Amino acid sequence: MREVAIVGVGMTPFGKFIGSGIRRLSLDAIKGAFETSGLEYSDIDRVYFGNAIAGTVIQQDMIKAQVVFRHHPLADVPMYNFENACASGGSAFLLAVESVASGAADCVLALGAEQMHHVDKTRAFNALRGSTDIEEIGEVEPGTLSANSILMDFYAGVAQNYLDKYGASVIDFAAVAVKNRSHAVFNPYAYLRAPQTIDDVLEAREIVPPLTLPMCSPVTDGAAAVIVCSMAKARALGVPIVRVLASCNASGAHGHPVEAAARQAFEIAGIGAIDCNIFELHDAAAPAELMQYHEIGLCAEGQGYHLIRAGETAIGGRFPVNTSGGLLSRGHPLGATGCAQIYEIVTQLCGEAGARQVDNARLGLAVNGGGWLDGSYALAIATVLERV
Numbered sequence: 001m002r003e004v005a006i007v008g009v010g011m012t013p014f015g016k017f018i019g020s021g022i023r024r025l026s027l028d029a030i031k032g033a034f035e036t037s038g039l040e041y042s043d044i045d046r047v048y049f050g051n052a053i054a055g056t057v058i059q060q061d062m063i064k065a066q067v068v069f070r071h072h073p074l075a076d077v078p079m080y081n082f083e084n085a086c087a088s089g090g091s092a093f094l095l096a097v098e099s100v101a102s103g104a105a106d107c108v109l110a111l112g113a114e115q116m117h118h119v120d121k122t123r124a125f126n127a128l129r130g131s132t133d134i135e136e137i138g139e140v141e142p143g144t145l146s147a148n149s150i151l152m153d154f155y156a157g158v159a160q161n162y163l164d165k166y167g168a169s170v171i172d173f174a175a176v177a178v179k180n181r182s183h184a185v186f187n188p189y190a191y192l193r194a195p196q197t198i199d200d201v202l203e204a205r206e207i208v209p210p211l212t213l214p215m216c217s218p219v220t221d222g223a224a225a226v227i228v229c230s231m232a233k234a235r236a237l238g239v240p241i242v243r244v245l246a247s248c249n250a251s252g253a254h255g256h257p258v259e260a261a262a263r264q265a266f267e268i269a270g271i272g273a274i275d276c277n278i279f280e281l282h283d284a285a286a287p288a289e290l291m292q293y294h295e296i297g298l299c300a301e302g303q304g305y306h307l308i309r310a311g312e313t314a315i316g317g318r319f320p321v322n323t324s325g326g327l328l329s330r331g332h333p334l335g336a337t338g339c340a341q342i343y344e345i346v347t348q349l350c351g352e353a354g355a356r357q358v359d360n361a362r363l364g365l366a367v368n369g370g371g372w373l374d375g376s377y378a379l380a381i382a383t384v385l386e387r388v
Helices: 021-037 064-068 088-102 122-131 150-166 170-184 198-202 231-237 257-269 286-296 304-309 334-349
Strands: 004-011 046-050 079-082 107-114 206-208 222-230 242-251 278-280 363-370 379-387
Touching: 004 021, 004 088, 004 231, 004 334, 021 064, 021 107, 021 222, 046 064, 046 088, 046 334, 064 079, 079 088, 088 107, 088 222, 088 242, 088 334, 088 363, 088 379, 107 334, 122 150, 150 206, 150 286, 170 198, 170 286, 170 304, 222 231, 222 334, 242 257, 242 334, 257 286, 257 363, 257 379, 278 334, 286 304, 286 363, 334 363, 334 379
Parallel strands: 046 079, 046 107, 278 363
Antiparallel strands: 004 222, 004 242, 107 222, 242 379, 363 379
16 A cells, blocks of 8 residues: 655635535635645546535535536546535545555545535534434424534533533533634634633533533534645655545444544554644534543543643643634534544644644644444544654
8 A cells, every 4th residue: 555645735714604605615625725735636636525414405415526626627537425424524535545545546636515504594404414313313394493403412412421420520511612712713714713711601502401502513614625645746746745644434333433443543553642742533512522532542431521621632731632623613514524624633734833833743633523323423534644
């Protein structure tokens, strides 16, 4: 298998952009990736496109990539569309890496995009019901108005179990939201950038107890792009290079996909969690970040809240987590999130993160979760990256 490098990343600001559409968002995102890579459109062998809910929200059920690039110089490049819930972008990236590693392609564009906001506010929430087993929860009746994501019901359940089992406090969940917002303040692409306090979070509108609004990732629009190529091609370009040490998908995994994916990725990379200098975790709800601390190996089971209390996962701590602001503050446009996580890790490893830069960042881990089955994500993708 060949060594794989990331040579270009780009993304749009994340936010509320009703009517922008996945074409405009996608084309805006790839501009930065090509500018940083020095590549031409003609260098791209394949396009891998991740999107989760365009079929329900904007009624683009099929051929999304082909529609996005219909009038673009990339229009004739082979394109592949991927839906894997919130891990759609991560899946596009993983398969781009595998295609280059195998020698099937030399240079691949991985792209994730999502338009979640719509004048009909129920569309995104109805679409999110498809992130779990519809036969189990039942179809939405015509005319039903969904006010919240069903995923927050699931997160609330595991959050309460975490509180009951390990002795953590809801204040610890609030601390995750405050930390990630403090990082987002310095990320110009983040959706939510206004500082917030513990009291702000605890006193905000309750979504599903014990979760308040700032503990839940917002409905978000945006896109992110990553260009991967063979190491030989990357070295010839003369641009900053980030090596992909591992990218692994654990589906199901008996309810422990994050743990399984991270373990596989670390085994391949030959390192452990404590060797990493930066982490982008899937904090679709604040308690998920705390649980992922132990799932990836930063602490013993159920002890993640001690890390947040000690400031260990903030910028300046031993294990900086979600320096982008995470899903909670950068935002969570489902299909774009996986590629946006890679964008942040690459930006940090290249020393280009500005005021949120982590000193001497050399190794990074991204964890992208998707869907919900059996008390956890339906799948998780763990990626380990290294500065060259």
